[in-house]
Amino acid sequence: MKIKRKAQKILRNSVKQLYSTASIRRSLIRFAVARLSGDYRARLYAEALERPHYGYCVYNAALLAKKLGHKRISILEFGVAGGEGLRSLEYHATQVSRLLSIEIELYGFDTGTGLPDPVDYRDLPYHWQEGFFRMDVEKLKGSLKRAKLVVGDIADTVKTFTATYNPAPIAAIMFDLDFYSSTTASFEIFNIPRSYYLPRVFCYFDDVLGGNVELYNSYTGVLLAIKEFNEGRDEKKIDRAHYLLAKPLQSKWYRQIYVFHDFAHESYNSFIGKRNPQLSLKPV
Ligand SMILES: C[S@@+](CC[C@H](N)C(=O)[O-])C[C@H]1O[C@@H](n2cnc3c(N)ncnc32)[C@H](O)[C@@H]1O
Structure with missing residues (x-):
């Protein structure tokens, strides 16, 4: 029981850490893109x-x-x-x-x-x-x-x-x-x-x-x-x-x-997705 609780705590902390490192990473990327990239789309994706x-x-x-x-x-x-x-x-x-x-x-x-x-x-x-x-x-x-x-x-x-x-x-x-x-x-x-x-x-x-x-x-x-x-x-x-x-x-x-x-707009149903995607069965 004690071991299970300890394991849960470790898991909780690593998830927290993962999130904070991810957000630090995002801030760093945003900072770099804002200063280094003139590409509008890159800046938009990075919210920079x-x-x-x-x-x-x-x-x-x-x-x-x-x-x-x-x-x-x-x-x-x-x-x-x-x-x-x-x-x-x-x-x-x-x-x-x-x-x-x-x-x-x-x-x-x-x-x-x-x-x-x-x-x-x-x-x-x-x-x-x-x-x-x-x-x-x-x-x-x-x-x-x-x-x-x-x-x-x-x-x-x-x-x-x-x-x-x-x-x-x-x-x-x-x-x-x-x-x-x-x-x-x-x-x-x-x-x-x-x-x-x-x-x-x-x-x-x-x-x-x-x-x-x-x-x-x-x-x-x-x-x-x-x-x-x-x-x-x-x-x-x-x-x-x-x-x-x-x-x-x-x-x-x-x-x-x-x-x-x-939903009643004449082009609501116009297809804009990817043409003919197929999902084949992977060998097990
Ligand atoms: C918070 S300000 C908008 C700020 C602006 N979008 C910006 O980001 O800088 C809200 C505006 O809504 C306008 N507004 C509110 N009710 C309105 C109405 N009935 N007709 C026209 N403008 C209205 C006000 O005049 C006010 O300038």
Whole structure:
């Protein structure tokens, strides 16, 4: 019995050590790649660049679009504030565009005047207040290289978006609107004609983890907005990218990546896997 317990302890400690050496190794690789490699894909795989979650969405959205035969896509950021996120999207889009020979349009949606008044408890007024994250619209416009700003309440701008911009199919969306009410309103984007979006849209949700003040949960905020969206229809769902959660070394943002699925989209079933894989029986 004593020996068994000792063996279990040794096993536990070696697993812990394995994990910590693996994460130290990862940090070292990240450090080296960030300094030595100019290769965007290597930096993306090593997460050795700013906002790797944005890069992940842009790259994978572009890959999917290419497999489905698209030459142009749109990437959106919902909630822009000062514009750091949109500028980061510009960086990733420029790199991915070059790498995969695909055109990428970028659109950033925001009131321009910061957070609206929280509607009720579901917008977490204990954490957010009206006017947080005001934007200097002219300054941001002047510093953007390719992204377009869509200024106004998202409940309105999302409805006029396709008529105003005739955008390329939407392939990824960065959601960072903080509120339940704003996020729910923004989901109207998934009711536009299907030709304006890919059958699967990569999504990053900023406000699903938080900390000990936000205490995000399934009954308020963005998690509630996602839950209600999924309960409200059969053919469209937003769910996590589960394979990321199975990676042995976790980054926090893996739990913030979701994918919008439209099962009734005309290209949802288009085959994009490897052609004719065979699994032969190995001799014993
Ligand atoms: C946390 S900030 C976004 C930060 C930005 N994504 C970044 O990474 O730098 C949230 C933004 O959502 C915007 N927002 C919230 N509700 C909105 C609504 N109903 N319509 C438009 N913008 C909204 C606010 O104006 C605010 O700038």
